Amino acid sequence: MKWLKRIALLLIILIFSVAGCVFYAFQIEPYRIKVNEHTMNEKRKDINNLKIVQISDLHIKDDFTYKNLGKVVNEVNSLDPDIVVFTGDLYDNYAKYNDDENVIAELQKINAKFGKIASWGNRDYGGGAVRKYGTIMERSGFILLKNEHWQVALENGREILFTGLDDSMLGSPEMPDDVKVYDSDYKILLTHEPDAVKDYLGYDYDMILSGHSHGGQVNIQFLPLVNKKAMSATGLASEYNRGMYILKNAAKSSLYVNTGIGTTHISARFGVVPEIAVFYVAP
DSSP: OHHHHHHHHHHHHHHHHHHHHHHIIIIIGGGOOEEEEEEOOTTOOSSOOEEEEEEOOOOBBTTBOHHHHHHHHHHHHHTOOSEEEEOSOOBSOTTTOOOHHHHHHHHTTOOOTTOEEEOOOGGGTGGGGGGTHHHHHHHTTEEEOSSEEEEEEOTTSOEEEEEEOOOTTTSOOOOOOOHHHHTOSEEEEEOSSGGGGGGGTTSOOSEEEEOOSGGGSBOOTTOHHHHHHHHHTSTTOSSOOSEEEEOSSTTOOEEEEOOOSSOOSSSOOBSOOOEEEEEEEOO
16 A cells, blocks of 8 residues: 555656646746856957847737836846847737837837847738837837848947848848948847858858747757757747857857747747847957
8 A cells, every 4th residue: 555655645746746847837937037148259358348138039918018028128228238139029929919009118218328229030020010010119219120231330439230131931031232241340140030040151240149949948958859849830940049059151150049038839938048148249
């Protein structure tokens, strides 16, 4: 009879453990924020670092509203950024849920010394979002780039270039005139889907920022098949899906895949805490 009691106890522990993990995945981790910091080109000690803060994939919806966005905005502002970059996917599904005025009010609160820059994601097209996204970002104080360059002049006389491409899944990405690329001291490319980077390896960018993957949203270290299945739900994010990569191109560009803030498909995260990425750059 003792072994039956032990089995029953183990089953009870297992049930409570699973229930706890499910509760954590749906009710706790999606509302956490982790700040990941990265120092680029460390050899440049003669110039003060520029602080670039990247957020991505907000996926605002009925269970992640402007109130949750407000927490993200507060965290961004606490970092005292020089430049803020948003790499796409503002709403999860604009047709099902939208709250433009409150979202704009929160995004307007983001402060950045040299400006706020945004690019397009696939969710910024679907559900009628394509007709609203540009206006939302403009009213929020963002420079929205669509196959365009934006050059930022720094106080030390140097210039940093941002090139924002259209979304690779639902848009028409095309590299703009590259004249400004050669006039800049540091060059950053924005492309929402990380695997699309293969189309731009011939361009001389120091850093490429992307998102889209959510890191799969679920990452259980001892269950690689679950992780692989989670990643398969997202197109153009199978080769590069989270964190920093050094590309094998002539420029040895750094590609960073931001795992994003929000959720899609299911409103859960496990082992992939929502992130804000900070890059210290010496242009």
